[in-house]
Amino acid sequence: MTHSTSTLRRRTLLGAVAALGATALPSLAQSKVALRISTPAVPDDWHGKMWTVFKESLDKSAPGEFDVQINLNGSLFKQGTEPAAMARGNLELAAISAQDIAKILPEYSIFTAGYLVRDPDHQQKVFNGPIGAEMYKAVAEKMEVQILGIGYLGSRQVNLREVRNVKTPADLKGVKLRMPGSKEWLFLGEALGATPTPLAFGEVYLGLKTGTVDGQDNPLPSVRAAKFYEVTKQIVLTSHLTDGIFIAISNKAWAAMGAAQKQKVQAATQAAIAFNNDNRIKEEAQLVDFFKKEGLQVTTPDVESFRKTVQAAYQNSEYAKVWPKGLVERINAVK
């Protein structure tokens, strides 16, 4: 064999290996389960960061099996359009709200009502018990998604551009209060005594800055993470909704997974929820001081007056007419 023939052979061999590599790689990538995630959460918020915990958990428990794609800031799907995207097969995972669920299952508008779920502990017990199981079953049937768990978003507070003396709902009269854009959310703003104005989460900062709206409501950790405190002067501690986000996966993606993969996705979800809840609960307790240092007035209204007015508004509303009989009492009885 001459020198040049052996070089040629080696080259051919190398070429063949490279070609093999080139075809082997995409097929390997294709066999990964793609999990596209879309959320309006900002990167600095705990329920944005929790998706990295989810991804890291899966990378560890199932190396190379999943391709987790995290899309924050509503960059893949607009806030509130995630359930439809999942049903169409364009999205695998999202954190959906009770308001999203109520659009399809009006009887579960019960969880959009102010002053019903008491606190994060009550929330976990309600949704991780029989009430949650019944709801998740109905959601799987009607919305084509599986709820894997609930994360705590926080206690929603009223956050105003200009300082105002707010003791009762009557004091919010005429206040253009930004709410997320669905009728269930708008009703909450109305029940609080304000004039609700729909706006997507990503537009709230500018809306507050320019004065399109007079205020917004969100849990304190989100007021910090989205920097709303930079463009507002007051927080009124109404604590009107113990808010939660339901981690949901499309039925299609779920059905395509084997039992072991499902178990790993479940474990990753639980790790993400624990990360979110622990950090959020801890931070929520410390933020009043932070906002005061930032120069905001943090005031306490007559919460009982808000509770009475908001609960009456819901009880007398069209929403309550379709709530499952006895469910309010069952929720209240969860200890």
Ligand code: KDO
């Ligand atoms: C909001 O738009 O005010 C809200 O808090 C509603 C929640 O359901 C959820 O969509 C949340 O925004 C986003 O995750 C951004 O934090």
